Amino acid sequence: MNQQLVPHYQRVKRMIADRIAAGSWTPGDRISSEAELVKALGVSRMTINRALRELTIEGVLTRVQGVGTFVATAKPQAALFEVRNIAEEIAERGHQHRAEVLTLKAEPAPEDIAATFGLKPGVKVFHSVLLHRENELPVQLEDRYVDPRHAADYLQQDFTRQTPYVYLTAIAPISEAEHIIEAVLPSAAERKLLKIDAHEPCLQLTRRTWSAGKPVSHVRLIYPGSRYRLSGRIAPKREG
């Protein structure tokens, strides 16, 4: 009936996600029953049911027939198979993202970086190190090298406002990417930044990206193992 710009079930979903984000409902809590939400929000039970069902599929809620609906206690997840922006990803979860720029300068290329970019070792390339926080909790350390020939004004950017990823994809759309995933123990300095204990295993995702066939960026992303996991769904490449 009453059609807003946003459908009712989506508004219900957002309202519930908001209440969880605001802390009114915390992980493990039982939220209002469908009948209670019907009364409180003035929409039909089917609409409430759809909202709750979708939030369950999305991993926000857990439902037990005969008992109730609960706030899920799940780790945050990073999309693995999609090259995307961590700020956006965090925003999608209704959380706050903040990036801290630890390094932003031109420096002589390490050997492997020079090889990737097809430069002689020692030629200067751009180097940035950022610490990304989700609700103030460090969730990703981003150590990036960029070929100056494709992003001449990289050093002039304000990466607390716009992530390097967004900037780079804007000026040089990704045509290809290579990922390498490893389990590592970060260095002492990295551990301190990420606020993790010694011996805590971390995921390290190394990504090289190309634009129009030319290498643009080499980035190493470190995720604290206890706080993050990478996931994705795919169809098989061929059949086997």
Place this chain on the structure above:
Amino acid sequence: MNQQLVPHYQRVKRMIADRIAAGSWTPGDRISSEAELVKALGVSRMTINRALRELTIEGVLTRVQGVGTFVATAKPQAALFEVRNIAEEIAERGHQHRAEVLTLKAEPAPEDIAATFGLKPGVKVFHSVLLHRENELPVQLEDRYVDPRHAADYLQQDFTRQTPYVYLTAIAPISEAEHIIEAVLPSAAERKLLKIDAHEPCLQLTRRTWSAGKPVSHVRLIYPGSRYRLSGRIAPKREG
């Protein structure tokens, strides 16, 4: 009402997935409209709508308001973790592969496995644990659960000769896969099998596979961090 153990909307989903798998509808084809399916299947439009909506979310269909519902064309994105056989992979490197079967039996399904397979907890499922070696060095611990309904003679196989992966894909081709990657510290028993030190971070790849929309296998693969890494190349899904 619901006269089967399986809800109507799920039977509708499976019927459509089957027709696509059988080739009656091929990628790009327009399938029957909701109204036509209502007449053909004798269920309400809301039920048809739910089935089609979920298949759309799952990437099987594409819907355009005012026009119709179409079989989705193959995803343009290549698989990062190509689902493949470790024995083959090792052979490609010119090395020798050997698998040791540590466990192979039917046992009551743990809760998460039961949920994946749509069974009640405690129902027996097949469970296998294999240690894969590359030139005698342990490189992967494979802990697998299989739905007996899709691989009745799983326990009769000789997995030193043919990996579970090869056997399963032969009897139930993979239609979909979900991957979760974590950095973990293995248990003491697992460390001993893999011959690694305490505090050595390992990659844990959890993979669930479906065949014709039905869950077939849930496998946890542990790779010693110092010996293995996962890599892949992809084209970006979209831009973000």
Place this chain on the structure above:
DNA sequence: TATATATACATGTATAGACAGCCAGCCGGG
């Protein structure tokens, strides 16, 4: 011819009502 308008049909959303299935907790009998 080019452009508006009407119409048919598709999907998208919303509703009230109904019944099934499951579970925790209460309560009574042993």
Place this chain on the structure above:
DNA sequence: CCCGGCTGGCTGTCTATACATGTATATATA
């Protein structure tokens, strides 16, 4: 005290109906 059945509350599903919204096609108009 323990055990079993009853029961109220909750989620899961299904239906019939209605209206909203988007698209393509046929038709009328400038």
